[in-house]
Amino acid sequence: SFEVALARSCMTLTVPAGKTILEVMRDAGIDMPSSCEQGACGTCLATVIEGEPDHQDVYLNDAERKSGTKIMTCVSRAKSARLVLDL
Numbered sequence: 001s002f003e004v005a006l007a008r009s010c011m012t013l014t015v016p017a018g019k020t021i022l023e024v025m026r027d028a029g030i031d032m033p034s035s036c037e038q039g040a041c042g043t044c045l046a047t048v049i050e051g052e053p054d055h056q057d058v059y060l061n062d063a064e065r066k067s068g069t070k071i072m073t074c075v076s077r078a079k080s081a082r083l084v085l086d087l
């Protein structure tokens, strides 16, 4: 598992194995848009302020992936113990 802190919502959530960031945010009452939920459409994109994403999507390009500043919350996870998102 890893932690996702939502900077603007002042909330820290734990994402367990088997659940996505998107699911955990929705469980916490965050209204996050999504569409494909397979990492392809770009709808569930969030900005990463801190931490290292583990990209599992097919939406971001190589430069975006390397920059580590964006994450698709429906499929991607974290390499670091904690991600801080601009949400």
Ligand code: FES
Residues within 6 Å of the ligand: 033, 034, 035, 036, 037, 038, 039, 040, 041, 042, 043, 044, 045, 057, 059, 072, 073, 074, 075
């Ligand atoms: Fe389509 Fe996440 S909902 S990429």
